[in-house]
Amino acid sequence: MSKAFTLPQLRVACSGCSLRELCLPVDLTDEEMRRLERLVSEKHAYRRGDYLYRSGARFDSLYAIRTGFFKTQVLHEDGREQVTGFQMAGEIIGMDAISNDMHTCDAVALEDSEVCELPFNRLEALSRELPALQRHLHKIMSREIVREHGIMLLLGSMRAEERLAAFLLNLSQRFAARGYSATVFQLRMTRQEIGNYLGLKLETVSRTLSHFQEVGLISVRNKAVEILDMKGLQSFFGVAAGPL
Amino acid sequence: MSKAFTLPQLRVACSGCSLRELCLPVDLTDEEMRRLERLVSEKHAYRRGDYLYRSGARFDSLYAIRTGFFKTQVLHEDGREQVTGFQMAGEIIGMDAISNDMHTCDAVALEDSEVCELPFNRLEALSRELPALQRHLHKIMSREIVREHGIMLLLGSMRAEERLAAFLLNLSQRFAARGYSATVFQLRMTRQEIGNYLGLKLETVSRTLSHFQEVGLISVRNKAVEILDMKGLQSFFGVAAGPL
DNA sequence: CGGGGACTTGATACTGTTCAATTTCCGTGG
DNA sequence: CCACGGAAATTGAACAGTATCAAGTCCCCG
Numbered sequence A, B: 001m002s003k004a005f006t007l008p009q010l011r012v013a014c015s016g017c018s019l020r021e022l023c024l025p026v027d028l029t030d031e032e033m034r035r036l037e038r039l040v041s042e043k044h045a046y047r048r049g050d051y052l053y054r055s056g057a058r059f060d061s062l063y064a065i066r067t068g069f070f071k072t073q074v075l076h077e078d079g080r081e082q083v084t085g086f087q088m089a090g091e092i093i094g095m096d097a098i099s100n101d102m103h104t105c106d107a108v109a110l111e112d113s114e115v116c117e118l119p120f121n122r123l124e125a126l127s128r129e130l131p132a133l134q135r136h137l138h139k140i141m142s143r144e145i146v147r148e149h150g151i152m153l154l155l156g157s158m159r160a161e162e163r164l165a166a167f168l169l170n171l172s173q174r175f176a177a178r179g180y181s182a183t184v185f186q187l188r189m190t191r192q193e194i195g196n197y198l199g200l201k202l203e204t205v206s207r208t209l210s211h212f213q214e215v216g217l218i219s220v221r222n223k224a225v226e227i228l229d230m231k232g233l234q235s236f237f238g239v240a241a242g243p244l
Numbered sequence C: 001c002g003g004g005g006a007c008t009t010g011a012t013a014c015t016g017t018t019c020a021a022t023t024t025c026c027g028t029g030g
Numbered sequence D: 001c002c003a004c005g006g007a008a009a010t011t012g013a014a015c016a017g018t019a020t021c022a023a024g025t026c027c028c029c030g
Helices: A016-023 A032-038 A095-100 A122-129 A131-157 A158-177 A191-199 A202-214 A230-237 B016-023 B030-039 B095-100 B118-129 B130-158 B158-176 B191-198 B204-212 B230-237
Strands: A043-048 A051-053 A061-066 A068-073 A081-088 A106-109 A111-119 A184-186 A218-221 A224-227 B043-046 B049-055 B061-067 B069-075 B083-086 B106-108 B113-119 B183-186 B220-221 B224-227
Touching: A032 A131, A043 A061, A061 A122, A061 B016, A068 A191, A068 B130, A068 B183, A081 A131, A081 B130, A095 A131, A111 A122, A122 A131, A122 B118, A131 A158, A131 B069, A131 B083, A131 B095, A131 B118, A131 B130, A131 B191, A158 A184, A158 A191, A158 A202, A158 A224, A184 A202, A191 A202, A191 B130, A218 B118, B016 B069, B049 B183, B061 B118, B069 B191, B069 B230, B083 B106, B083 B130, B083 B191, B095 B130, B113 B118, B118 B130, B130 B158, B158 B191, B158 B204, B158 B224, B158 B230, B183 B204, B191 B204
Parallel strands: none
Antiparallel strands: A043 A111, A051 A106, A061 A111, A068 A081, A068 A106, A184 A224, A218 A224, B043 B113, B049 B106, B061 B113, B069 B083, B069 B106, B183 B224, B220 B224
16 A cells, blocks of 8 residues: 555645545635645655654654654653554644654554655644634544543454454444555554553453354455454444544 | 532632643643633532533533533444543533534543633633643643553453453542542443443443452452552553553 | 432453464575 | 574464453442
8 A cells, every 4th residue: 555655756845635534624715725735844754663762752743644644652661651642644633742852652663654744843833823723623633532532432342253353343344435445454463452542351352253264254374354243343332443 | 439529619710620630730820820710710519420521512612620520422223332431620621612613422420510601712812822732732642642552552451350450550640639538539431331341331330340359459349449559550551650 | 317329349261362383474695 | 505503483382351240338429
């Protein structure tokens, strides 16, 4: 999926897809849109495994993912860690860092990716002039809060099968929203990363996926997943997956 | 703690404590502060069990808790619910609602409480004029995201004892920050609500608290808690409790 | 003072973890 | 291009932690 965009023309301004979340829903005039685009940096390339930022680093910018896939994780002094999310093209990350002008989690590229930088001071300044942009920025942050509520529900009250079903359906929806297949896709993360995100051990993730395959809900072969029975997966928790 | 404030003078403007989180850290001139205070509604009283707002209700305002104690919870169609937080005086709630102009969770008073309304449109308008206020609003939202990361870590990787220890230490810190005792306090919520928040059943909460008492970490009698060995509790997860 | 909800405690069941052994996959270098 | 080696994934068996079910007590509200 990211291959189509691999570092051809770094000088092209980050419009379109990379600003999907930031811009598309915003009702801005062409002139206002240009002002926003001027603020956005050229895009930067990251290799798989690269850190976009690390916990403790100074906060200057939010980041819009143009292509690729990231995970964010919080680290605990005792060595424990928690994956807090998987982010894909069009999503904005780094908002946790505003609270203390310092990043509180790591962002790691799960595949080769491209990212646009959104200098936060300038973003705030512009949003003071453009109420539509201001409101949109607030909505993005609010949406992140809502997403995390959903994960709290998942972690607090769902069983392993339900968690995996919710996870797969959420990925499916997000791929579909970007024009990719809702039923056939590649997992970008390892079983361990999935398990860490969902509060499960990697063995449980593996076993549960195998079980889904046995009963005909999905087909899995390593990172390649095909959803064979969408409704069957949805029935695990009664309702379509919310924003995860 | 709330008794000292119970509905005496509803006409008193919501300054001081109720704006602790919203205002104190903000670097505003007296004049600017007055503009902010003018925006804030008179305070409204809620009785224990009252809903401040319900999931699905239209979003107009954030709310600053002046006195009292609330819980927020998300509901799932299948009847499952998840307590997403316990809020006390000086904290702002309702930010999840910005994303869709609709509340996505319930806020319920756990004791008689007073709340100030912050009309969001006017708050946005004012923050366009006052960069310090704008930045502070962003920090409040970001802090909520960080708080939820901490809960994800707790729900995803901690055992029952660690969760309860983190919970008690968090309450302790927040009471201390408000001038109350860090070691002696009343729980405002039931065992079931604690368990729901921490991803545990009420029996497990009860057992774990009893166990803490047996080993001399705390003293519990119903909702009255005394922390006897702060360091012992902290040692459960290696470090002081983050914002919960 | 009565009654219902909140809490405690015990016995048992079950889900997911832990430990361990293989197998498969994939990137790297010959 | 193929072979190699380490990481990732699968699978099994025993175990641990928490949930469940149940009984009984305590507390607080009306």
